Amino acid sequence: MLTALTLLNSASVIALAILPPRTGEDMLARAFIAESVDSKLRLTGDPAMVEAAALAFEIGPLPITIGERQRRTFMLASAVPTPVKNARQGEPAMVALEQGLTLTAFMRDLPQVAVLVERAALELDDAERHAREIAEGDIGPEALDRLQRARHGAALLAAVDLARACLYADLVGDGAAAKDRARALASRLPEPRLRSIVAFATMTGAVIGELGSTARAISAALRGR
Structure with missing residues (x-):
């Protein structure tokens, strides 16, 4: 159960790094999580993870000014999620630990890592094709805007x-080869921030994989008593 909770928490953190912030609250959410991640990673003494997180979350001054009252209100509201039975679709919710069977089922049905990697390769092909069309074509402003958006979207999806592949790879039996391919493909991402997100996910996935191995070893030892 701890492995599943750690995996879900890490996935949500990485999702926040990937999604472009659109509002002041989005920026505050990213800054809040980034500060938490950064402070915890510095305690581990792992400079590679600290650097990857700094690039992934673009840690630094916010581009907007947020008052202390708004910051406190945001933090208090974020700290009290709605129980899942009362949550509306798309809202964050709190799930009781008694629902552990759901977490067990989640761990038994993880995505196929190789499929994620191959899909990313196709998305990178799309992003690079759009980049060539932008560089080679004599196109108007509207077409250029569409191509730039398509390129950016394909890169984000990749x-x-x-x-996701790197986060799950150490928890599945055939994940090592797919993880290596994912890391190689990450070099084709057009932005350093996106490459850092994949690097951060890779290192986080390795830690979660170790946690999963320890949990399985403890479980096996207890069953053997």
């Missing part, structure tokens, strides 16, 4: 799939 980063999502590569990050």
